[in-house]
Amino acid sequence: MEYFLTEQQKTLKSLAHRIAEERILPVRAELDEKEQFPKEILKELADSDLFRIFIPEKYDGLGGGTLDLCLVVEELSRVCSAVAVSFAATALGAYAIILYGSEEQKQKYLPQIASGKIAAFGLTESNAGSDASGIQTTAVKTPEGYILNGTKQFITNGGEADIYTIVALTDKTKGPRGASAFIVEKDAPGFTFGKKEKKIGIRASATRELVFRNCLVPAENLISREGMGFIVTMKVLDNSRPGISAQALGIAQGAMEAAVGYTSQRIQFGQPLISLPVVQYKLAEMALQVEAARALVYAVAKTIDSGVKSFTEESAMAKVFASDVAMKVTVDAVQVCGGAGYMRDYPLEKMMRDAKITQIYEGSNEVLHNAIAIELRKRKGKRE
């Protein structure tokens, strides 16, 4: 399929591919087994300028768009989606500053991220998952700055990141309109981390609680204005969701390749498995699902890069579709590889475990169906 990538996009895609093959592949099973955060690999990605792609040129970035980010995430995820999400979550943590940060905030934080500082985004709490309006973390304004209290849960890159975007209530009486977004540095007084979560998949990625106990954040770290917290959040997630769809796409691509590779070599009934019609049908089904997902993900990324104002629906569609493809393709890939597919000596069981999260985070697929339906009603089902 010809996706008309620019020279620069081809370059960064092949660089990400090479790093994935040469540096991530040899250690992915070990990172997964030991649930070890891929610090050195992220440094290597940063040294190769890949953290720069989503940062504007003015702040030491390369000013790439959503598609550039997706291409890199897809290539990394094809080999290891735990590494890919640790990388993508840095973009997620940076988006609030890129989209809504003040000039001073951008000048202070974006060059740091461009050169490899890890970022994170903290919204979810124990009582606020799909219903983010249920957050209870508070930020009280004092002459010294804002005092944060509360606990965030399930935060990707928690404890590993240096720079956090945190959503907290500055006015409890106003509900969602009382939420605000802040930049919190790792060493802010009163900011600590809970235990590292044990997960089914993406086990090399770090997921932790963020605990704020009278944590003092300078007033100038408020992003945009008080009360803008959820507007910032929605926009950030609309922008970052294509990254998760690229993560899902990469997993599906990797699983399909592994399945084709294994079934081409495995001999049963005197012939390679891939010669069996049932296996061929399953592999063909994988190929068409993966390509359809890719076409949608890239098209949505290009739509965003074209500068359209609102893309909630498109962004949700790409995420839902690609993550469902990832789940289905990995399950089928394990199936066609039989017992070998189920063994940890082969990469497929990991891919199947990793795929599941893409249907859950950054808006569960159910919740995103709701979002798509709302947009559908608004436009009366017509194409715009």
Added chain:
Amino acid sequence: MNVIVCLKQVPGTTEVKIDPNTNTLIRQGIKAIVNPFDSYALEEGVRLKEKHGGKVTAISMGPPQAADMLKDAISVGADEAVLLSDMAFAGSDTLATAAALGKAVEKIKNYDLIICGRQTIDGDTGQVGPELAENLGIPFIAYVSKIEEIGNGKIRVQRAVEDGHETIEASLPAVITVAKEINVPRMPSLRGLSKSKSAQIPTWTANDIDAPKETIGQAGSGTWVVKVFYPQRIQHAEMLKGEPEVQAKALIEKLKEAKMI
């Protein structure tokens, strides 16, 4: 700290085929790569530059397509690169290669250190580094596995020897060849790649480096390849049977018969 790194392009395969008529390598269809040891040399040069300032110049003697390898060198941190390419260099053995590289180094001037790989994976001699140092009349240290200290006109390095490590000091400028323990070469960066795309690699001829004709190419080579051939593979195996003692006795008889012992 100005560093010159010598890079050679080699066939990216271990199954080199030789043309029996011309005694040269058959290069068609084989992807050329940078000699693996030379990537360690380049990485070490770039690290020295990052730590101490200065610049890294990559040089190679080879056919025009070696310019691609030099562009790759720029993508991982070399500041400049020069290709020595001229029919007059053709057929160089290690002596003539070192003569040409030496002349190029003299033209580049202002260098503190020259880094080569410990050997190539095709020619495999490990001679070019020491010969280059000899030509330039400067110290040489082989198989460096770590640079401990460099500066104030001196370099102190470690090198692996059979039963341990040696620490060696030399005055600068010097030539060193590096072993793969010395570092892990980096991946290119996007900015490096875009710099390398637009980079112009100057080509120097024998005239450009004032290399006397009798020192380079076939004429400057002390060795000639008379014939290159594959060892004949004769596959014939005889399995000895019985207890170990019986087998050992039978083996001795066989070896005697074959006049090998």
